[in-house]
Amino acid sequence: MATFRLILLFVSAIIVTLACGGDDLVLPSEGEPASIEIVRGNEQFGRVGEPLAEPLVARVLDSGERPVVDVPVALALGDDRLAESVPDTASTDVDGMAGFRIVLGSQIGTLSGQARVVIAGGERILEVPVRFTAVSAEAAGLTLVAGDGQSAPVGSPLPEPLVVQVADVFGNPIAGVPIAWTAEGGGSTSASVVETDADGRSSVERVLGVTAGAQFTRASADSLAGSPVTFQHTATAGAAAGLSLVSGDGQSAVVGTPVPDLLVVRLLDAQGNPVVGVPVAWVVGAGSGTVAPQTTSTDGAGLASTQWTLGPAPGANTLTAVVSGIGVVPFGATALPGTPPGMRLLTQPAESGRRGVVLGRQPVVQLLNPGGIELRQAGVPVTVTAASGGGRVRGTLTRTTDGEGRATFTDLALEGPPGGYTLAFSAAGFTGVLSGPISLARATTATTIESDTPDPSAPGASVRVVFSVRSDGGQVPGDVLVRAADGASCQATVSSGACSLAPTRTGAQQLTASYQGTAEFEPSSAVEDHLVEAPLTPVLAFLTAPSSSAVSGVPFETQPVVQLRDGAGADLATAGVQVTVAVVSGGGSLIGATSRATDAAGRATFEGLGIQGATRDHTIRFTAQGFTPVTSGAIQVSAVPTATSIVSDAPDPSAPGQGVDVRFSVTAAAGAPAGDVTVSAGPGESCTAS
Template sequence: MSRYPLVRRGAALVLSVVAIMSCGGGKDGPAAPKNGPPAALQIVSGDAQHAVVGTELPQPLVVKVVDASGQPVPGQVVNFVVTSGGGHVFAGSGASNADGIVQERWTLGTSTALEQKIEARAVNNTTGAPIVFGSFTATALPGAAHDVVVSSGDGQSAAVGTAATDSLVAKVRDQYGNAVPGVAVTWAATAGGGSVSPASATSGATGLAKTRLTVGPRPGANAVTATAAGLASIVFNATAITGPAASLVVVSGDAQSATVGRVLAQPLTVRALDAYGNPVGGVSVTWAASAGGGAPVTTTTSAEGLASTQWTLGTHPGSATASASAAGVGEVSFTATAITGPVASLEVVSGAGQSARVNTTAADSLVVRAVDEYRNPVAGVAVHWAATTSGTGVAPSDVTTGDDGLARAQLTLRPASGTNTVIAAASGVPPVSFDATGTPGDATTIEVYGVSSTTAVVGTRITFSAQVFDAFGNRVGGTVVRWVVTAGGGSFEESQTTSGSDGLVTAAWILGTHPGAQTATASLASGSSVTFAVNTIPGPVQSLEKVSGDGQSAQVPATLPDSLVVRARDQYGNVVPGATVSWNGGSRGSISPVSATTDANGLASAQWKLSQPGLDSATASGGGRVVFTAIGTPATGPTLTIVSGDGQTRIAGDWTSPDLVVRLADGSGQPIAGAPLTWTMSTDVSSLSKSFYTDALGQGSAHFQVPWTSGLLSVAVQSGTTGPATFSVNVLPGPWCSTNVTLDGPSTAAPGGTVTVLLHATDLAGNPAPNASVGDRLTVSDGGSVTWRDSIPGLRVGTWTLGSTIGTQTLVYQQTFCGGRLPSQGFPRTGSGLEQTISVNVVAP
């Protein structure tokens, strides 16, 4: 506070009157007063005004400087200083006029939150003491609305369809950021399907306007805009999250059927939904079943709201139910039908142990029941009745079980006395026996239906068909045909089958395990028979066996004197020609070729070169694996070693790459230059370029065109008595480029029957070439088709399934021929060749 109190105008007038009255005067009246030092300041006008922030007050600040007697003090400098609010004055100071008046203009600061204040100050001209005469205050009002900003409530989350916890609050500000009241703000939900309330609000004294958001019914982003007239809108964001589970619904797995005791093909699946149908994750679902059970019993829904279990049906056929429930949510049901399982066994019901006159029908039927693994009766099971004693009859021979699982047959005793035995059999289960009699056959002849000969792999399954006729050429149904292997081994899956109503009968033959010709017969009880023949070939390689070359030793570096030889055998021990054998030369040497093809005796060989002393091993693999060992002994004199080019594989007719290079060195490893070299080829080659003497590095080389015949080429190099060093070059057939087809077997067949065709493929040099393809060069008539399988290199076997048309059916093949370019230029096939036509006469059975 100033030592000079602020004197309001009224008080100053009183003081002035008192001062005048107390003054003495002469006879001519009072003397003119004399001004004293400034004692007070009177605010004349301009205090307590109001204006918009950052603007000048409408009225000036007006003060009057008076002395102690209230008389105006002219010439007094008064300073106006802004002490609060951040505004500014126009001049800053002024001297009082003759009336003691000083004026100033005040521009307010930019904040409505700060007090707006100015002090009027002066310095005592006599003492120099500071004088604060007094102060002015003003009220700063906000300016016009300049923008709308987010105050609070942004970024909330709420369950779908519910209100967010906090209000959305927007703040209206002037250009200086002061809150602006009284501005209408419009709210609108613009994304997510939510709603706001209220839709419009007016900013209060703090500039704030509020609304409440209810998020939409689907999980995801929600957005609300707040807009004031003439101002840019602002956006509040919120996230709608899934609500609590309100229901369970069946998704899949209902109304299935499966065999008793088995798991249903499709899992039972439910989805948990909130009140708005959104999937709810994390819900615990409990499963229960009326028969069988679910695994697991309790599951938790996924992020998609899904929960599943597997239902294993009970052991009795019929309807079953299962349920899925969640605490506080509800329960849904599933139904399923348990179906009788496949037949597991046959049980004798009645008819065993009967006796009756020969050549008559037994009084009681032979009855068996087909049951599944849980002893439920199985309907629809084909039961085959067969007599095992000559002359015994049973009819019908094939019966399908009814709903009660029963199958019946009538026994006709044979003309000869004695035990009659009948077997009831069903596929995949042990047969049961009855006292029964076989009936005499009425059929007299049997003929081949379809093909009678073919080619197949040993041990595989093939089928043949025949047709039964009586003495007059009629087809005879219900006739037992016996199938017997007569040469080559193997066995039939069923040694006897029964002809159908058309006289046709088919049997499956598991071929013997030795390659070559195999024969079998299908015969009638009357003695009529037909013969079937199969040319069997070895199967794929299952094992390799060492033949020779193991346990050798040689002075390194050197090629072992004896080749490593293995024999490829299939699963039955048959030798397999045309198989690929891979060789690995171990860590102390090299082997050539690294890949070889077995010959007609199943043999494959390789040359093993040791380069370091010590025990080493080499392996042969390809359907099996064998290990060879050898010992390399240290060299004592000059050595001839292979530098490069060994073990390479080239296509027939190509050039060697890289060159074959050897190095001659003395006992200390130093090169020997000018030594003679002798090159010996196991097969004549073309355009041989070779070194006759070693160079300064002790090296010599050879470069040549490999033979046109595939196989293993050996090149031996000798320098005087040193060596030889032996190279191996594996010559492979070129890509196939010449093909033709031939018919293998008879040229007559039944409609829908099969015949065998062979595709022969060779390379440019005439070597059998693998991997030949038919492409679009083959067409067959009458809806027939051909399927191919690989046999030996250069040969593919095709099964031609004929159409149903009677008469001549044809297979037309466009041959290919090799072009004239070298292997390095590719092996082109000509655009067209000769058309081959193979005809088969299709006759009615």
């Protein structure tokens, strides 16, 4: 039988010369998979939501340690929320290798899986373990965790630390982020910069300044959403330290009549801040006069006052203002001789009322001459004070008598805790008069949730709840507790009017704002519907889809353009987002650039992209960090057209049985053709080379 020598000429100009004979031609059979190993990409670390730096590459070998071609390798990673493999199944190439691009999910931690080859319909399975570790992504946001809305005396530490948290876009905590802490309005923080811990939290202790009122603390970090976070505190006055005289000393009046001006003292703490709500006792000394009221509490300016009516005998009268354990302030006055006129209540005030609400029946005072006959004298100022019960009178406290000698009050109200009260009416030069008893009840309140922003909110996101507590009985003191149905809560003073909480349970739930009430104000509450929903993940979408058919190794006729869109489907004009493409089904590999950055319109435009691989349907997937991927439709890949020609056959002519060297070439539109070429000279006279 004749022997042929064949020369294979590639377009790349590499020439391979082979000799083969018809009787000794032996074609090696394909090896069967015997083992699988990971050659690179295992045990990597990466950030959540991002692809790993290296692809995972598995290699399949036969029993002779030779690569096995076109074997499907499946990568099983378990929970799709932890990681995604692109593709999930890949076929081995000429080196027996199959590659996978791993995109980590939104949760931190270690992920284990297997690269797997199934043999003979499932009778035998080859496996090799893989493992990756997902760490937090870049820091994205700063949120308030705890410590807002506290109060403490001036110069003292707040009861609870101030806490903020840094997290990535998926809510995973970020450690090691420096947080700057700044005290505003006085005082200090325990540190000026505190790095976040393993839970992403940074905290400080706050000492308030020496001035009573609102003070603030700001936590800030460069480039983080939500920065700075502002905490509001209330510095209350410290312990009372000193009582001083303001006015009213050294006055004179006719015996049995009130002095012209009120007696006034002021109570301050050691830093000079007014001390509120401390009782001052007014103790009559020489002269046997009277005071109304006998005890008053300091107001917001630290002031307390009373009306002093001198005794029945001419001469010196004395009185002392006392704050137990703090100090005393003495007053003196002179009672002048004379017979004073008097007054009586023509109309008594209502027997009952609510704190701060105008009494239902208002008093009318009639002047009397010294003999008890009605005195028709106009222009006499008549003043009212609280004589007993320890409360305060609000309204127009001084009325002038009309031509009938009558002073008519119209808007009087009492403030104080529930209990019994009397009113004292006085006028310079006249003997005063007391009202009958008045029973006072607590003021009603109405709590309202004005807003909850944002609504809807994402799980764990800070929601600012604005509330109000109103009452006909005056400005409402105290705290409001806001609680979500899932247990998240915050608390703040009524005056601050807002606090922030972070509901985590998705779905509709109610927010409840509860005013706790005080000794003078009744409690009340309000509810508001709130929705917590998982944020819509932004997506990738095709502005231009790739061609539905292609030639292996040749760029697509229609190149893909990928658009960034938000969860609602609106285009996102975000530049610089890396969009990466990989084969997800059908095997093979991509040609051209597989990663493109979006332009100012949020578009990634690919060029020269194509598939090199088996002639079957393929799909490709486009991914970007933080975006839902988009996958192409089926792309039918056909074989590359080839052209075969015999370049020479030497010697020609040849003798019977003489070897002939045949030189041929195989060319293609793309790539270097692979496979076998058979040269035949008739029945049984052939040679095959690959």
